[in-house]
Amino acid sequence: MIFRALVASILLALSSAAAAQAAPLPFVLKQVGPGVYAAIDGPQHKAGSNAGVVIGDDGVLVVDAFFNLDAAHALVAEIHRLTPKPIRYVVNTHYHLDHTGGDQALRDAGAITIAHRNVRGWIRTENVHLFGNQITPALRARIASLPLPDLTTDKDLTVWLGSRKVVVRTVLGHTGGDLTVFIPDAKVLFTGDMLWRKIPPNLIDGSVKEWSATDADFEAMSDAAHVTYVPGHGDVANLGDVRDFRTYLADLKRLVTEGRKVGLKGDALAQEVTPRLKALHPTWTISDRAAGLEVRYMNDELSGTKRRPVPQPD
Numbered sequence: 562m563i564f565r566a567l568v569a570s571i572l573l574a575l576s577s578a579a580a581a582q583a584a585p586l587p588f589v590l591k592q593v594g595p596g597v598y599a600a601i602d603g604p605q606h607k608a609g610s611n612a613g614v615v616i617g618d619d620g621v622l623v624v625d626a627f628f629n630l631d632a633a634h635a636l637v638a639e640i641h642r643l644t645p646k647p648i649r650y651v652v653n654t655h656y657h658l659d660h661t662g663g664d665q666a667l668r669d670a671g672a673i674t675i676a677h678r679n680v681r682g683w684i685r686t687e688n689v690h691l692f693g694n695q696i697t698p699a700l701r702a703r704i705a706s707l708p709l710p711d712l713t714t715d716k717d718l719t720v721w722l723g724s725r726k727v728v729v730r731t732v733l734g735h736t737g738g739d740l741t742v743f744i745p746d747a748k749v750l751f752t753g754d755m756l757w758r759k760i761p762p763n764l765i766d767g768s769v770k771e772w773s774a775t776d777a778d779f780e781a782m783s784d785a786a787h788v789t790y791v792p793g794h795g796d797v798a799n800l801g802d803v804r805d806f807r808t809y810l811a812d813l814k815r816l817v818t819e820g821r822k823v824g825l826k827g828d829a830l831a832q833e834v835t836p837r838l839k840a841l842h843p844t845w846t847i848s849d850r851a852a853g854l855e856v857r858y859m860n861d862e863l864s865g866t867k868r869r870p871v872p873q874p875d
């Protein structure tokens with residue numbers, strides 16, 4: 562009897578292990594260079610954003626930590642499958658919860674968090690604002706317990722993983738506290754949310770003017786035609802996608818400017834701009850809700866009334 566119970570429990574353990582193994586990852590891990598991986602959010606958006614993994618001689622650097630803590634734990638497990646080297650750093654490209662929500666999983670795995678100086682001041686405050694009236698008590702509690710970054714900067718940084726160079730740059734446009742991560746030997750740029758592929762970007766904290774200038778710099782990188790751009794949202798991108806994204810921002814600005822000139826505002830402005838924006842970008846996924854927000858934020862920027870997070874002291 563005892564033996565049968567033991568066999569049954571072993572079989573149960575084996576089947577649950579098989580089930581755990583069969584459970585699909587919330588992201589797709591794509592190799593984009595030697596020891597460089599893009600973790601692209603799956604079709605059900607369970608991870609909440611993209612992330613990245615850079616394996617050097619003596620350790621691993623991770624770019625962003627998803628929205629979902631379980632997805633970050635799954636990323637840690639995938640990294641341990643790829644390499645026995647320790648996870649030493651996680652770079653937050655900005656404070657938004659869809660990129661910082663899993664930081665604790667990376668910290669628990671041994672990483673120190675690198676972020677723009679403003680992220681330390683914003684991560685537990687501005688993330689509440691980010692959700693507006695969608696905020697729930699559970700989300701509020703999660704945001705209040707987010708770990709603060711360990712190493713903050715308002716300047717460019719070089720991180721060495723043994724002999725592998727990782728260039729962390731401060732850039733302008735998405736939040737006022739944005740970093741990108743470049744691996745020169747692999748020609749891979751992790752852009753954070755400075756680039757979205759075929760999806761309208763979240764402009765809530767953004768300046769389209771600054772954003773477009775930063776993306777012009779992406780296009781002007783040396784050997785840009787051979788650079789792999791890993792966006793914050795959407796699939797792995799190339800130079801054509803960067804151009805397409807910048808065209809989208811320019812179209813949005815132009816259409817909203819034209820609507821304002823003929824006196825349109827509010828819903829009427831959104832109703833005028835949305836179908837034209839969709840027609841210009843037929844391969845993009847643009848919901849009416851997303852387009853409405855794009856128009857509102859663009860209009861605020863053009864009116865000089867755009868709310869942006871206030872820069873933080875150290």
Ligand SMILES: [Zn+2]
Nearest residue numbers: 610659754793
């Ligand atoms: Zn994002």
